[in-house]
Amino acid sequence: MALLARLRQPYQLATAAGGCFALAGLSDSQRDAQYISPNMAAALFLFSAVQLRVGWRNSQKWLLATNTCNAAVQAYNLRRHWKAKSQWTVSDRDAPPADSDGRARVRVVVLGSGWGAMSFLRSLSPSLAQGDAPFDVTLVSPRNYFLYTPLLAATASGSVEARSVVDPVRSHITDKGNYYEAECTDIDPERKVVTCRYPKAYRGAEGEKERVFQLSYDMLVVAVGSVVNTFGVPGVQENAFFLKTAEHARTLRQRVNEAFELASLPGTTAAERKKLLSFVVVGGGPTGVELAAELHDLVSDDMLRYFPKLSNDWAIRLVDTHDHILSMFDRQIATYATQQFRRNGIDLVLNCRVKAVEPDAVVVQLNGADVPSRVEYGTCIWTTGIAMHPLVQSLISKLPEAREHWKSLRCNPTLAVHGSGGTIYALGDAATVEQARVLQHAEELFKAGDSNSDGLLSCVEVMAVLKKAQKTYPQIAEFAHRMQCGPDAVDNMAQFMNQVLRAKSKVSYDNVIATADWISSDDDEESAAGDDGGQTDSTPAAGSMLTLQQFSQQLAAIDNSLRSLPATAQVAHQQGEYLARLFQNHVGRTPDSSRIGVPSDAPSFHYVHLGSLAYIGADKAVMELPYKNTPVSAFKGWLMGFAWKGAETFMQTSVKNMYLVSRDLMKTKVFGRDVSDV
Ligand SMILES: Cc1cc2nc3c(=O)[nH]c(=O)nc-3n(C[C@H](O)[C@H](O)[C@H](O)COP(=O)(O)OP(=O)(O)OC[C@H]3O[C@@H](n4cnc5c(N)ncnc54)[C@H](O)[C@@H]3O)c2cc1C
Numbered sequence: 001m002a003l004l005a006r007l008r009q010p011y012q013l014a015t016a017a018g019g020c021f022a023l024a025g026l027s028d029s030q031r032d033a034q035y036i037s038p039n040m041a042a043a044l045f046l047f048s049a050v051q052l053r054v055g056w057r058n059s060q061k062w063l064l065a066t067n068t069c070n071a072a073v074q075a076y077n078l079r080r081h082w083k084a085k086s087q088w089t090v091s092d093r094d095a096p097p098a099d100s101d102g103r104a105r106v107r108v109v110v111l112g113s114g115w116g117a118m119s120f121l122r123s124l125s126p127s128l129a130q131g132d133a134p135f136d137v138t139l140v141s142p143r144n145y146f147l148y149t150p151l152l153a154a155t156a157s158g159s160v161e162a163r164s165v166v167d168p169v170r171s172h173i174t175d176k177g178n179y180y181e182a183e184c185t186d187i188d189p190e191r192k193v194v195t196c197r198y199p200k201a202y203r204g205a206e207g208e209k210e211r212v213f214q215l216s217y218d219m220l221v222v223a224v225g226s227v228v229n230t231f232g233v234p235g236v237q238e239n240a241f242f243l244k245t246a247e248h249a250r251t252l253r254q255r256v257n258e259a260f261e262l263a264s265l266p267g268t269t270a271a272e273r274k275k276l277l278s279f280v281v282v283g284g285g286p287t288g289v290e291l292a293a294e295l296h297d298l299v300s301d302d303m304l305r306y307f308p309k310l311s312n313d314w315a316i317r318l319v320d321t322h323d324h325i326l327s328m329f330d331r332q333i334a335t336y337a338t339q340q341f342r343r344n345g346i347d348l349v350l351n352c353r354v355k356a357v358e359p360d361a362v363v364v365q366l367n368g369a370d371v372p373s374r375v376e377y378g379t380c381i382w383t384t385g386i387a388m389h390p391l392v393q394s395l396i397s398k399l400p401e402a403r404e405h406w407k408s409l410r411c412n413p414t415l416a417v418h419g420s421g422g423t424i425y426a427l428g429d430a431a432t433v434e435q436a437r438v439l440q441h442a443e444e445l446f447k448a449g450d451s452n453s454d455g456l457l458s459c460v461e462v463m464a465v466l467k468k469a470q471k472t473y474p475q476i477a478e479f480a481h482r483m484q485c486g487p488d489a490v491d492n493m494a495q496f497m498n499q500v501l502r503a504k505s506k507v508s509y510d511n512v513i514a515t516a517d518w519i520s521s522d523d524d525e526e527s528a529a530g531d532d533g534g535q536t537d538s539t540p541a542a543g544s545m546l547t548l549q550q551f552s553q554q555l556a557a558i559d560n561s562l563r564s565l566p567a568t569a570q571v572a573h574q575q576g577e578y579l580a581r582l583f584q585n586h587v588g589r590t591p592d593s594s595r596i597g598v599p600s601d602a603p604s605f606h607y608v609h610l611g612s613l614a615y616i617g618a619d620k621a622v623m624e625l626p627y628k629n630t631p632v633s634a635f636k637g638w639l640m641g642f643a644w645k646g647a648e649t650f651m652q653t654s655v656k657n658m659y660l661v662s663r664d665l666m667k668t669k670v671f672g673r674d675v676s677d678v
Contacts, residue, residue: 015063260310586602
């Protein structure tokens with residue numbers, strides 16, 4: 001009997017398995033058809049087919065019953081899957097790939113190959129995007145390389161070669177996903193599909209239908225950057241050069257070489273020579289300043305060596321609205337850079353607004369002048385400001401909740417675009433991150449902190465509550481960090497908070513601004529901090545205890561110190577790293593594979609400003625560290641020039657690029673720049 005029972009066991013096991021598989025299949029049949037794994041369903045169907053044969057031969061009723069059910073359920077699931085598949089997007093990867101557990105992988109489509117996108121891709125661990133890992137990553141960009149923009153001005157002057165500052169996407173994507181060299185032309189947030197078109201060269205002949213393809217996504221990362229802003233100034237688009245892409249830098253480099261060659265021809269008149277060799281840079285922000293500095297180095301170090309007869313004919317002019325250049329830097333640095341430019345012979349046309357860019361002159365209105373003046377040029381380069389990318393514009397028209405800032409998508413603190421239901425994320429210039437306001441939760445925090453329920457917060461209580469809340473509200477981290485309680489520490493918390501506010505570092509980089517006023521002014525930072533040497537302009541706390549009203553006033557002041565983040569590589573890079581971490585740690589399908597998302601308590605993005613560096617020519621640079629009003633806040637001169645070259649070399653994305661940049665900088669110093677027209 002015992003032997004018989006043992007012989008019967010395999011039937012019982014197979015009977016039980018058939019029943020379990022049938023139940024699992026039933027639960028699968030409730031899910032979205034695209035998440036059914038066809039391989040798993042087919043394998044389970046085959047298993048039951050074999051068991052049916054065994055059960056028939058051995059007259060095992062229960063084995064026959066459970067496996068008939070399982071075979072029917074799996075056949076039904078397979079049919080649903082194949083039927084639905086035929087309706088999915090026209091794409092080369094219709095079906096969501098499945099991991100080894102049969103769960104569909106999260107399809108992540110990344111748009112762009114710049115600072116934000118590549119930082120995201122590089123930070124993503126290969127183990128999460130390879131084989132049957134949770135993510136199926138596809139990157140789409142018309143540019144198959146990453147461009148190190150901080151050295152673009154040096155590329156335009158020939159100090160560094162263009163190939164040294166680009167890094168192919170393919171060298172980073174191989175172990176992480178797919179790359180398509182194409183341009184995304186449309187995002188459909190409803191269907192979760194992006195439409196992309198072939199690169200220019202393969203779009204087909206004139207009049208032929210454009211070649212496009214579509215990709216479905218579960219999560220979309222928009223990192224398409226921004227475009228040049230002409231601020232509607234007439235003639236800019238037609239007559240000016242720009243400096244945003246590698247092509248711009250190459251064109252500019254050729255233009256400078258050409259201008260000197262043409263000026264040296266025997267038939268060129270003196271007036272023509274002066275015009276040809278007159279270079280006007282519009283914009284006194286870091287990009288304009290670095291470009292003017294590089295042009296000056298090129299002319300003084302190399303061109304005049306090759307064209308000594310032209311030494312009195314060239315001019316470099318820089319036009320800006322402020323009374324000094326680099327106005328977003330510390331005043332001491334801005335003054336130094338302005339003096340340095342004047343000493344180097346760069347003409348500064350300051351305190352003026354550009355009215356128009358005519359084919360041979362920039363028309364400027366000087367502050368206080370009645371009539372506009374003309375600044376004649378042979379080459380005009382427009383380096384002021386950025387505008388919204390057309391793709392971002394079209395996405396905003398479909399997601400009105402994402403509109404707030406006129407140059408980018410409104411995102412929550414985890415970088416999710418408003419109105420996208422947590423399926424679209426934005427990085428870099430394409431994103432404006434809304435920072436969580438702590439004031440709205442003042443009462444809640446006050447109650448949580450008031451441990452002895454006396455209606456007042458002591459220093460120790462404030463410190464505890466700030467420390468607890470700093471993860472959600474990064475703007476209070478500095479206060480929490482600096483706060484000390486003890487006999488001689490804080491005796492007036494309102495005063496203490498105001499002091500920290502005053503010392504909070506200034507964060508702003510961007511290229512500014514002949515006609516723009518889109519960058520938030522830092523002048524109001526002072527007013528946010530109060531102007532009474534540390535006393536708040538609201539009611540100061542009388543002593544070491546804060547009432548709810550006083551606590552709220554301090555939180556309001558902290559919120560007021562929030563600035564929208566500057567459009568810089570530093571921000572885009574940190575956002576890319578953050579998003580990769582967020583995806584790795586928090587994104588995934590729910591256990592039943594039905595939903596994807598970031599949990600609401602996921603940590604927010606917190607930007608850490610590491611400082612700003614700008615090259616100002618003749619081997620000198622300026623550096624501003626984020627310790628405002630301290631002896632280590634501003635550095636300038638030769639040593640900084642050396643530091644700038646070192647930083648730009650070591651911040652390259654690969655060892656190969658580090659080698660190439662250092663080689664180019666060395667070669668330029670020893671042999672000079674290559675001025676051939678190739
Ligand atoms: C000359 C110059 C110098 C600068 N120097 C500094 C500096 O020293 N320090 C600093 O912090 N910042 C600097 N910046 C600013 C910095 O480069 C930008 O803030 C940063 O590049 C923004 O990163 P991003 O990823 O948003 O966009 P980008 O780096 O511009 O990348 C956008 C990507 O999207 C791709 N793309 C465009 N359209 C589409 C589409 N339709 N579909 C798919 N992909 C698309 C592009 O090909 C590109 O790969 C400089 C900028 C310039 C122009």
